Amino acid sequence: MSKINIKLIAALLLVVMLITSCAQPAQPPVNTEAPTQESVVTQAPAQESVVTQAPAVQPAATEGTAPTTGGFNWRAHEGESIKLLLNKHPYQEALVAELPEFEKLTGIKVTYDIFPEQNYFDKVTIDLSGGQGGYDVFMTGAYMIWQYAPAGWMEPLEPYINDPTKTNPDYDFNDIIEGLRQSERWNLQPGPANLGQGSQYALPWGWEANAYMYRYDIFEKDGLKPPTSLDELVEVSKKAKEMNPGMSGIMVRGSKNWATIHPGYMTMYSSYGCKDYDEKMHPQMNSDCAVEMTTKWIDMIKTAGPEAWTTYTWYQVGSDFGAGKTVAIFDADILGHFQNVPGGSSVSGKIAWAPGPRGPNGELKTNIWIWSLAMNAASKHKDAAWYFMQWATGKDFLRKGAITYTLVNPVRTSIMNDPEFVKHMDISKNYLNTLNEIIKGDMKIQFTPQPLFFETTTEWAATLQDIYSGADPKTALDSLVEKLTGMLKQAGIYQE
Numbered sequence: 193m194s195k196i197n198i199k200l201i202a203a204l205l206l207v208v209m210l211i212t213s214c215a216q217p218a219q220p221p222v223n224t225e226a227p228t229q230e231s232v233v234t235q236a237p238a239q240e241s242v243v244t245q246a247p248a249v250q251p252a253a254t255e256g257t258a259p260t261t262g263g264f265n266w267r268a269h270e271g272e273s274i275k276l277l278l279n280k281h282p283y284q285e286a287l288v289a290e291l292p293e294f295e296k297l298t299g300i301k302v303t304y305d306i307f308p309e310q311n312y313f314d315k316v317t318i319d320l321s322g323g324q325g326g327y328d329v330f331m332t333g334a335y336m337i338w339q340y341a342p343a344g345w346m347e348p349l350e351p352y353i354n355d356p357t358k359t360n361p362d363y364d365f366n367d368i369i370e371g372l373r374q375s376e377r378w379n380l381q382p383g384p385a386n387l388g389q390g391s392q393y394a395l396p397w398g399w400e401a402n403a404y405m406y407r408y409d410i411f412e413k414d415g416l417k418p419p420t421s422l423d424e425l426v427e428v429s430k431k432a433k434e435m436n437p438g439m440s441g442i443m444v445r446g447s448k449n450w451a452t453i454h455p456g457y458m459t460m461y462s463s464y465g466c467k468d469y470d471e472k473m474h475p476q477m478n479s480d481c482a483v484e485m486t487t488k489w490i491d492m493i494k495t496a497g498p499e500a501w502t503t504y505t506w507y508q509v510g511s512d513f514g515a516g517k518t519v520a521i522f523d524a525d526i527l528g529h530f531q532n533v534p535g536g537s538s539v540s541g542k543i544a545w546a547p548g549p550r551g552p553n554g555e556l557k558t559n560i561w562i563w564s565l566a567m568n569a570a571s572k573h574k575d576a577a578w579y580f581m582q583w584a585t586g587k588d589f590l591r592k593g594a595i596t597y598t599l600v601n602p603v604r605t606s607i608m609n610d611p612e613f614v615k616h617m618d619i620s621k622n623y624l625n626t627l628n629e630i631i632k633g634d635m636k637i638q639f640t641p642q643p644l645f646f647e648t649t650t651e652w653a654a655t656l657q658d659i660y661s662g663a664d665p666k667t668a669l670d671s672l673v674e675k676l677t678g679m680l681k682q683a684g685i686y687q688e
Contacts, residue, residue: 263356263357264356264357264358264359264360264361266297266298266360266579267298267299268575268579269298269299269300269573269575269576269579270298270299270300271299271300271301272300272301272573272576273300273301273302273303273573273576274300274301274302274303274328274329274571274573274576274577274580275302275303275304275305275326275327275328276302276303276304276305276327276328276329276330276580277304277305277307277315277316277319277327277329277330277331278304278305278306278307278330278331279306279307279308279309279312279331280306280307280308280309280312281309281331281563282530282597282598282599283331283397283398283563283593283598283599284306284331285597285598286592286593286596286597286598286599287584287589287593288304288306289597290589290592290593291304293589294580294583294584294589297583298576298579298580298583300576300579300580302580305327312331313336316330316332316336319568320340320343320345320568320570321343321345323345323570324570325568325570325571325572327568327571328567328568328571328572328573328574328576328577328580329565329566329567329568329571329577329580329581330565330566330568331397331563331564331565332394332563332564332565332566333561333562333563333564334375334376334394334561334562334564334637335454335637335639335645335646337376337378337393337394337566337641338378338641338642338643338645339643339645339646340393340566341378341380341391341393342380342643344569345568345569345570346393346394346566346567346568346569347393347566347567347568347569347571347574348391348392348393349391349392349393349394349395349567349578349581350391350392352575352578352582353365353392358575358578358579359578359582360582360586362586362587363582363586364587364606367587367604367605367606368395368396368585368603368604368605369396369399369603369604369605369608369631371560371631371635371636372396372399372560372562372603373392373396374387374388374636375387375388375396375560375562375636375637376392376393376394376395376396376562376564377389377390377391377392377393378390378391378393378641379391382473382640382641382642382643382685383469383471383472383473383640383641383642384467384469384470384471384640385471386641387636387637387640387641388636393566394562394564394565394566395564395565395566395581395582395585396562396563396564396585396603397562397563397564397565397584397585397590397599397603398562398563398593398599398600398601398602398603399560399561399562399563399601399603400524400525400526400527400560400561400562400601401524401525401558401560401601401626401627401630401631401635402454402455402456402458402459402522402523402524402525402548402558402559402560402561403522403523403524403525403528403545403546403547403548403558403626403627403630404418404419404425404520404521404522404545404546404547404548404549405513405520405521405522405523405525405527405528405543405544405545405546406418406519406520406521406543406544406546407519407520407539407542407543407544408542408543408544408621409542410432410436410519411519411544414431414432414435414436416428416431416432418544418546419546419549420549420550421549421550421551421552422460422464422485422488422489422549422551423488424549425442425460425492425522425549426488426491426492426496428441428520429441429442429492429495429496429497429519429520430492430495430496432496432519432520433495433496433519436519439516439517439518439519440496440497440498440512440517440518440519441496441497441518441519441520442492442493442496442497442518442519442520442521442522443497443498443504443508443509443512443513443517443518443520443521443522443523444456444457444493444497444501444504444509444521444522444523445457445504445505445506445509445523446493446497446501446502446503446504446656446657446660447502447503447504447505447653448502448650448653448654448657449505449650449653450645450646450649450650450652450653451505451506451653452653452656453649453652453653453656454559454561454639454649455506455522455523455524455559455561456521456522456523456548457489457656458559458638458639459522459548459557459558459559459638460485460489460522460548460549461482461485461486461638462551462557462558462559462634462638463548463549463550463551463555463556463557463558464481464484464485464551464552465481465551465552465553465555466479466481466482466485467479467481467640468638468639468640469640469642472686472687472688473640473642473680473685473686473687474677474686474687475648475672475673475676475677475680476673477652477655477669477672477673477676478666478669478670478672478673482669483665483666483669486656486659486665486669487659487665489656490656490659490660490665493660494660498512498517498518501660502657502660506523506524506527509521509523509527510523510527510528510530510531513527513528513531513537513539513543514531514536514537514538514539515537515538515539516538516539522548524561525545525601525623525626525627526600526601528543528545528620529600529620529623530598531543532619532620533619533620534619541619543620543621544621544622545620545621545622545623545625545626545627546622546626547626547629547630547633555633555634556629556630556633556634557633557634557635557638558630558633558634558635558638559636559637559638559639560635560636560637562603562637565581565584565585567581585603587604587606587607590602590603590604590607591604591606591607591610591613594607594610594613594616595610595612595613595616600617601627608624608627608628642680642685643683643685644679644680644683644685647679648676648679648680651672651675651676651679652672652676655668655669655671655672
């Protein structure tokens with residue numbers, strides 16, 4: 193494989209489009225006012241070369257205590273200060289509310305800046321590319337690893353995870369769901385076999401599984417059942433529209449943005465057996481599988497979706513669902529959850545969940561979004577930053593975040609199985625059953641890791657819009673493949 197030109201990738205990063213649709217849930221009915229401490233919120237968004245292993249589990253004090261003997265000591269960096277870069281989000285709200293507990297435990301002072309998602313990732317890119325280490329830890333998505341890590345902007349975490357003097361023995365890294373852990377490992381080489389290899393560049397913090405959400409009161413009234421195949425998805429969506437003419441039968445994202453591809457579309461695409469790239473990084477979006485699946489998908493949208501589909505982001509999908517404008521959505525599971533909680537929307541208590549439809553071979557390959565914490569490679573306080581990261585992704589904080597706040601879905605198996613959390617989620621019909629079924633399937637990031645992910649996937653979304661507007665699916669997808677091939681060749685990613 194020809195090596196990626198890191199300087200080229202870094203240059204591309206500086207002009208990455210404003211990322212405004214990161215699969216974030218609609219705002220839940222909780223206090224969305226930003227805390228005052230160093231907050232710069234202007235508005236809330238409408239939304240292996242080295243094997244990574246967990247440290248051996250040893251008897252130890254819990255995360256809420258500060259032992260002063262033995263290999264690990266929570267007070268080892270007392271008096272140091274770290275700074276966080278955070279996206280305005282329900283997860284961030286839970287974190288900021290509990291920061292005094294971390295400071296009390298460790299003696300480490302934490303300051304932070306919070307930016308709305310409209311310009312958050314631009315801020316991350318600018319700060320990381322500057323190499324000054326202004327922020328020690330930052331919120332990120334797993335896809336961003338494919339751009340930040342090749343440029344040397346992210347600190348590999350396995351040296352910290354595997355060091356018993358730096359990681360408390362109760363941390364239990366392997367308690368984090370495997371599909372999430374593996375999705376944030378990469379060996380810096382493009383290609384489908386390289387995800388889950390190499391270094392651990394981020395820690396999963398909260399995640400979203402893409403699922404089918406529907407108004408079960410309407411389904412019961414109309415005698416409908418959740419679809420189990422793509423053909424059933426199209427049929428049920430059309431029937432729901434016909435029987436409820438004032439509503440859409442289905443809503444999915446449609447804007448000219450990479451985030452249109454990653455939720456329902458990529459989940460159905462993968463379950464259907466389609467691939468984005470082969471082992472030589474040749475685009476596969478015009479394969480027979482891809483053409484067939486995409487043709488059916490667009491037909492569903494044109495006949496049962498919203499009229500302004502090409503403008504729909506995660507926010508429009510979620511808000512319209514909560515306003516009673518659609519019978520069903522295929523998107524991030526928590527998008528429906530926050531519409532379903534008491535007071536969350538006009539359809540609270542009327543939403544149910546099901547896994548996305550399976551492919552022709554019965555496969556369920558769910559694509560996911562992972563909100564994560566990563567360390568700036570230029571940080572001047574790396575050990576103190578690691579202490580914060582392990583606390584924020586540890587069992588105690590994440591359990592409290594999931595039950596007391598709105599930090600769902602939990603990334604840890606122990607919290608998923610916690611009776612109190614299970615009871616807490618009872619309000620959302622079949623939510624946890626659906627999530628557990630998704631986890632049992634091939635649940636991971638289904639995209640092939642490569643540094644031009646955002647540019648190439650946005651072109652893919654633009655092609656879906658062209659097909660929706662009347663272009664022949666095969667011709668449009670052939671043109672897409674030709675364009676992506678040129679982009680990948682220029683970046684040194686495509687292999688002859």
